[in-house]
Amino acid sequence: MKAVYPILCAVSLMATGSAFAAPTLEQAVKSESRDIRLVARDSIRHPLEELQFFGLRPDANVVEIWPGGGYWTQILAPYLHDKGVYTLALGPEDGAGSAFSKMVAAHPELNRTFRTAQFDGEHLDFSPPNSADFVLTFRNLHNWMEAGNAPQMLAAIHRALKPGGIFGVEDHRGHTNAPQDPRAEDGYVRQSYAVSLIEKAGFKLVGTSEINANPRDTASWPKGVWTLPPTFALGDKDHAKYAAIGEGDNFVLKFQKIGH
Structure with missing residues (x-):
């Protein structure tokens, strides 16, 4: 099947919408238009620091x-709107009725601020080859491992990135006191395992960050x-117990595409 790339399917979930004034990254993170329930997680997820760590810039072609x-x-769409390109690679779970579609419906200001590319387990072309400056994914590597298509997903990411492009990854960090489950059915991925898996796909690890570490997570x-x-x-x-532990211990890894 011939790939249909996102330039052909700009999102238009609302009938009308106003353009953003280009914010700085810090302004995008602190925007009052963001959902208050998502903002409440900023102290745990550190969005400004994480995107700065990846080296994001406003004129970049970014695929999430x-x-x-x-x-x-809600952060990347306004930040990239004026000078960059922001493409959301959506899986079958992101369709009508999903948390994502409900979020967009509740935020009409996001109208026409991003493009979408639909893909599934068989067709993983979500951006033209060598077109993206950054591909970012947050807490999804374990899902690809569970589905058994992590190598295929990583190969597609490698194709989409320009030579030297950046692949940013965040996921739940498994401890080294147990072998890695190749299916990651508990949602955890050992950091060394993730690095090895991604480097086999043609990437070089160029940075790690502990901004989302949580030593209370066993x-x-x-x-x-x-x-x-x-x-x-x-x-x-045991709700209070788990609330006190907080969200999972997460690694943040920065890779660069090598080769063409």
């Missing part, structure tokens, strides 16, 4: 894979990382 509830969309919970906030998979059981 799997936006989830749109935490990063990576050994009844329902995996989802035992912890914000999911609280056990419901009310």
